[in-house]
Amino acid sequence: MQPVLEVRHLRLIQALAEEGGPTRAGAALHLTQSAVSHQLAELEGRLGVPLFTRVRRRLHLTAAGRHLLAFAQTTLTELHRVERELQHAGTRRRERLRVATECFTCYHWLPPVLPELKRDFPHVDVRIVIEATREPVAALLSGALELAIVSSPVRDPDLVVERLFDDEWAAVLPPSHPLCQRSYVRLADLGHQTLFTHEGTASDVKRLRSLLAAERAPMPEIQIVPLTEAIVELVKAGLGVGLMSRWAVSPYEASGQLVTRRFTRAGLKERWSAVYRKDAAGRLPLGRFAELLRARPVNRLSRAVTASRPRSRHKEA
Numbered sequence: 001m002q003p004v005l006e007v008r009h010l011r012l013i014q015a016l017a018e019e020g021g022p023t024r025a026g027a028a029l030h031l032t033q034s035a036v037s038h039q040l041a042e043l044e045g046r047l048g049v050p051l052f053t054r055v056r057r058r059l060h061l062t063a064a065g066r067h068l069l070a071f072a073q074t075t076l077t078e079l080h081r082v083e084r085e086l087q088h089a090g091t092r093r094r095e096r097l098r099v100a101t102e103c104f105t106c107y108h109w110l111p112p113v114l115p116e117l118k119r120d121f122p123h124v125d126v127r128i129v130i131e132a133t134r135e136p137v138a139a140l141l142s143g144a145l146e147l148a149i150v151s152s153p154v155r156d157p158d159l160v161v162e163r164l165f166d167d168e169w170a171a172v173l174p175p176s177h178p179l180c181q182r183s184y185v186r187l188a189d190l191g192h193q194t195l196f197t198h199e200g201t202a203s204d205v206k207r208l209r210s211l212l213a214a215e216r217a218p219m220p221e222i223q224i225v226p227l228t229e230a231i232v233e234l235v236k237a238g239l240g241v242g243l244m245s246r247w248a249v250s251p252y253e254a255s256g257q258l259v260t261r262r263f264t265r266a267g268l269k270e271r272w273s274a275v276y277r278k279d280a281a282g283r284l285p286l287g288r289f290a291e292l293l294r295a296r297p298v299n300r301l302s303r304a305v306t307a308s309r310p311r312s313r314h315k316e317a
Helices: 005-017 022-029 031-046 063-091 114-120 136-142 200-213 228-236 246-254 286-295 298-309
Strands: 052-055 060-061 093-103 125-126 147-150 161-174 195-198 221-224 243-247 259-263 268-279
Touching: 005 022, 005 031, 005 060, 005 063, 022 060, 052 195, 060 063, 093 286, 114 125, 114 243, 114 286, 136 147, 136 268, 147 286, 147 298, 161 228, 161 246, 161 286, 228 243, 228 246, 243 246, 246 259, 268 286
Parallel strands: 093 125, 093 147, 195 221, 195 243
Antiparallel strands: 052 060, 147 268, 161 243, 161 259, 161 268
C-alpha cells in the first residue's frame, strides 16, 4: 500500500494553518491560490476526512487537522535538521589526526580503535607519523603531531595528559632460549648476550644506568634498533635478547613466536599516556581517541598471556 502523505502535504498543512487561507499560503509556498485549494481537496479526498472548516472566509483546523499539523511540525523540523547536518558534512573540511608512539613502531592497537572513531567522526583521517617516534612531545609542540602515546613524564602546561594503562619492561626471548626457564631476568643474566633495544628516553637510560650500578653487572653488548618489527625478527632468529615494553610485543607472544620475562625481580614499571595539545581539542576528537584507547587497553593481550603462563619451577640464583 502506497503512503498517502508526502512532504509537500505536510508543508501545505503547515502553511494553511499559519496563514489562515489559500491565497497567503500559496504565496508562502510559491503556488497559486487555485493550486493550494486543489492540493488540499486532493489530500482530504485521499484521507477521507476534512482537515479544515471555513469560518468567515478563514480556514480553521478540525480535530484531524490539528493532529496532522502536530505531526507535520515535528517531522519538518527533524527533516530540516537532517538536511543541515548532511549539507554540513558534505562541505566539512577533512581533518588529519597524526599519531605516534614514543620509542616503538608497533601499532597493533590501532585497527580496533579506527572503526569506532570513523563512525563518529567520518571527516577525520588518522595517520601514523613514524618520524615523530623519537621525540613525540616535541612534535606535538611544533604542530607536526596531534596525539602521542608516551611513557615519559610530561608536564608542559599546553598539553593534556590522559592516563591509558600501566605496563613494564620485559626481556624478549625466542622460545628456545635458556632464560625462558626463569620467571624474571636480571641485568647480570644479560652480560654475555647481545641486547636489542630501542633508543630509550632520558628517563629510561637513567634507570638502566642505576641498575648497572646497583647490580655491578657487566654491560651487555647493546644494539640500538629503531624498528620494533626488526627487534622482533632479530630475537626470533636467536641473535640476541630484546628489551622493551611488554605490550609492544604482545601479539608475537600470544602466537607463541616469542616469550617475555619480567626484567629484574621487582620489575620495572612504566605508565603510558595519551598526550595532545589543549588548543587542538576543540578541532579534533582527541579526548574521544584517548577514551577509545582506554576502553580497549593496548596491553590487555599481554596481560592475558602473562596470567595464563605456567609458573617456572626454576629457582633463580
